[in-house]
Amino acid sequence: MNLREIVLRHRVLLIAGIGMGLLGAAATLAQPWMLGRLIEAVALDEPIVWPVTFIALFFLADAALSAGHAYAIGRAGENIVFEARSILGGRLLRSQIPHFSRLEHGDVFSRTVSDTSIACLIIAQALAQVVTSVFMVVGGIVLMAGLDWKLLLTTLGCLGLASVTALLLARQVRLAALRNRQNIGAFGSGLQRVLGAITTVKASRAEGRETEELTRLADRARRSGIRVTGFSSLLTPMMNVGTQLSLAVVITWGMARVATGSLTPADLTAFVMYLFYLVAPLVMLFMSIAQIQQGRAAIQRVTELGTIPQEGQEEDGRPPERRKHVSPVESAPAVSFENVGFAYHENAPVLRDVSFTVPRRGLTAIVGASGTGKTTTFQLIEGFHRPDTGTIRVTGHDIDALPLAQLRSLVGYVEQDAPLLRGTIRENLTYANPDADETDVARALRLASLEDFVAALPDGLDTELGERGAGLSGGQRQRLAIARTLLQRPQLILLDEVTAHLDSDTEAALRDAITEAGRDCAVLAIAHRLSTIVQADRIIVMEEGRVRATGTHRELMESDEVYRRLASGQFATEDVLT
Numbered sequence: 001m002n003l004r005e006i007v008l009r010h011r012v013l014l015i016a017g018i019g020m021g022l023l024g025a026a027a028t029l030a031q032p033w034m035l036g037r038l039i040e041a042v043a044l045d046e047p048i049v050w051p052v053t054f055i056a057l058f059f060l061a062d063a064a065l066s067a068g069h070a071y072a073i074g075r076a077g078e079n080i081v082f083e084a085r086s087i088l089g090g091r092l093l094r095s096q097i098p099h100f101s102r103l104e105h106g107d108v109f110s111r112t113v114s115d116t117s118i119a120c121l122i123i124a125q126a127l128a129q130v131v132t133s134v135f136m137v138v139g140g141i142v143l144m145a146g147l148d149w150k151l152l153l154t155t156l157g158c159l160g161l162a163s164v165t166a167l168l169l170a171r172q173v174r175l176a177a178l179r180n181r182q183n184i185g186a187f188g189s190g191l192q193r194v195l196g197a198i199t200t201v202k203a204s205r206a207e208g209r210e211t212e213e214l215t216r217l218a219d220r221a222r223r224s225g226i227r228v229t230g231f232s233s234l235l236t237p238m239m240n241v242g243t244q245l246s247l248a249v250v251i252t253w254g255m256a257r258v259a260t261g262s263l264t265p266a267d268l269t270a271f272v273m274y275l276f277y278l279v280a281p282l283v284m285l286f287m288s289i290a291q292i293q294q295g296r297a298a299i300q301r302v303t304e305l306g307t308i309p310q311e312g313q314e315e316d317g318r319p320p321e322r323r324k325h326v327s328p329v330e331s332a333p334a335v336s337f338e339n340v341g342f343a344y345h346e347n348a349p350v351l352r353d354v355s356f357t358v359p360r361r362g363l364t365a366i367v368g369a370s371g372t373g374k375t376t377t378f379q380l381i382e383g384f385h386r387p388d389t390g391t392i393r394v395t396g397h398d399i400d401a402l403p404l405a406q407l408r409s410l411v412g413y414v415e416q417d418a419p420l421l422r423g424t425i426r427e428n429l430t431y432a433n434p435d436a437d438e439t440d441v442a443r444a445l446r447l448a449s450l451e452d453f454v455a456a457l458p459d460g461l462d463t464e465l466g467e468r469g470a471g472l473s474g475g476q477r478q479r480l481a482i483a484r485t486l487l488q489r490p491q492l493i494l495l496d497e498v499t500a501h502l503d504s505d506t507e508a509a510l511r512d513a514i515t516e517a518g519r520d521c522a523v524l525a526i527a528h529r530l531s532t533i534v535q536a537d538r539i540i541v542m543e544e545g546r547v548r549a550t551g552t553h554r555e556l557m558e559s560d561e562v563y564r565r566l567a568s569g570q571f572a573t574e575d576v577l578t
């Protein structure tokens with residue numbers, strides 16, 4: 001994502017805003033000059049209708065153009081923020097999982113929500129402000145030079161002193177603001193961390209400790225915020241001191257020169273007015289420079305996040321060869337692993353030389369001790385990570401050659417924690433297949449044993465779910481996720497320990513559902529419950545990232561020692577070992 005390109009797309013509005021700002025500044029600069037002419041006309045007893053009319057016109061034009069300038073720049077800023085946020089949101093959702101999982105979620109949140117707004121508003125507003133302020137300051141100085149260059153040099157001397165101090169202050173504002181943004185980010189990350197684990201915090205009676213930690217982080221943000229306010233609040237008075245000093249000198253010396261006749265009262269009045277008009281843009285100029293300095297950090301943070309590698313894009317950023325939509329090969333296995341090796345980190349292989357096939361129909365179970373790479377196997381099938389060695393085929397096609405959207409429509413994935421999304425039960429059910437009709441929805445609900453539960457709800461399928469599936473038990477959430485996957489009508493369903501949350505009655509019903517689903521497609525299930533495993537047509541036993549054995553329950557009980565040990569120890573023991 002390139003912020004410069006986004007800004008350029010909104011250049012018409014920005015240029016219109018800056019144009020109105022410049023015209024407004026010209027109207028402001030014309031007022032003291034016209035006032036000088038009015039004083040002259042009064043002094044010489046000439047008609048004052050025209051000077052008064054012009055002053056009124058310039059005044060009205062100034063007001064209208066200033067309002068137009070602020071509106072156009074503000075609007076362009078909001079448009080740029082909007083575009084940056086929507087591009088960033090899309091890029092995050094399409095990012096490669098290995099890169100995304102390295103990011104801290106609180107930091108991603110603050111970059112996407114607040115850094116975008118700071119970066120874009122500063123680009124639009126501060127830059128526009130710099131342009132108009134520079135115009136006002138330079139224009140004012142030129143006109144003042146036209147009135148009296150000696151008075152101008154005196155004024156610039158006094159204001160210059162104040163400006164240097166203001167520049168030094170602006171630098172301090174920038175440094176303090178940078179620290180403040182970091183502290184706010186740290187507070188956001190801390191808050192997100194504890195809110196994401198609020199039940200653990202409560203169960204560990206850690207509310208007090210965590211509140212203290214949050215207070216400490218909030219206090220750091222408060223103190224750095226106060227530093228920013230402290231430095232910024234000195235900026236305007238510093239310029240005011242400069243103005244008052246200049247004013248005192250200009251009026252005293254100017255009056256003396258009026259008395260001697262080397263300066264007219266009209267020119268002195270106009271000069272004093274310019275002096276007043278010069279101060280506001282000068283202050284704005286320094287503040288805008290300070291803001292742009294602050295914004296640079298935000299721009300860098302947004303740009304960094306915007307370059308997160310995208311799925312379907314090779315590591316070096318070049319687009320891969322176009323993958324073509326293909327038809328599944330009916331005779332091929334649903335999924336096959338051929339000598340697949342994978343590591344999250346170098347020299348720490350998680351899968352080593354894994355080979356297995358899953359037939360097109362029926363239930364295949366994967367068993368193995370915790371941490372042997374079962375979930376990783378599923379994530380490789382979904383294309384979240386790429387294997388380091390070997391080939392994975394889904395319905396006969398190398399997944400590297402399949403378009404990601406096709407791969408993910410062929411494979412349905414029910415995760416261990418089965419997150420739900422905001423919205424109604426119906427929206428959650430049809431999430432992977434928004435076109436599903438009522439018959440399909442009813443079938444999926446029946447298969448997932450959710451019919452009675454949904455029928456008992458006052459709004460049925462249209463009941464709103466709370467955030468993260470609140471209002472549903474762990475088992476209901478899991479079954480809803482299974483129904484969602486069934487509705488997708490995939491060729492292969494991956495179930496990651498889906499029976500873990502279920503009571504034995506529901507589990508038995510779900511087992512029937514899995515058997516029924518297995519008539520139409522392949523089901524590959526990571527399972528710990530013996531009842532699910534026994535029912536499988538085929539079992540793959542994994543150990544330390546390798547496939548140790550495959551076979552039916554009966555075969556493995558006879559031939560594989562590790563399976564026997566798992567069956568007698570780790571699997572849930574509600575069934576008789578047969």
Ligand SMILES: Nc1ncnc2c1ncn2[C@@H]1O[C@H](COP(=O)(O)OP(=O)(O)OP(=O)(O)O)[C@@H](O)[C@H]1O
Nearest residue numbers: 101344345350368369370371372373374375376377
């Ligand atoms: N995102 C990740 N980054 C680094 N290492 C990971 C990541 N995910 C898993 N691992 C590591 O890979 C290994 C295999 O994890 P995996 O989740 O595949 O095991 P599993 O067999 O599914 O375990 P369980 O039955 O406990 O869910 C573990 O040692 C784990 O610590």
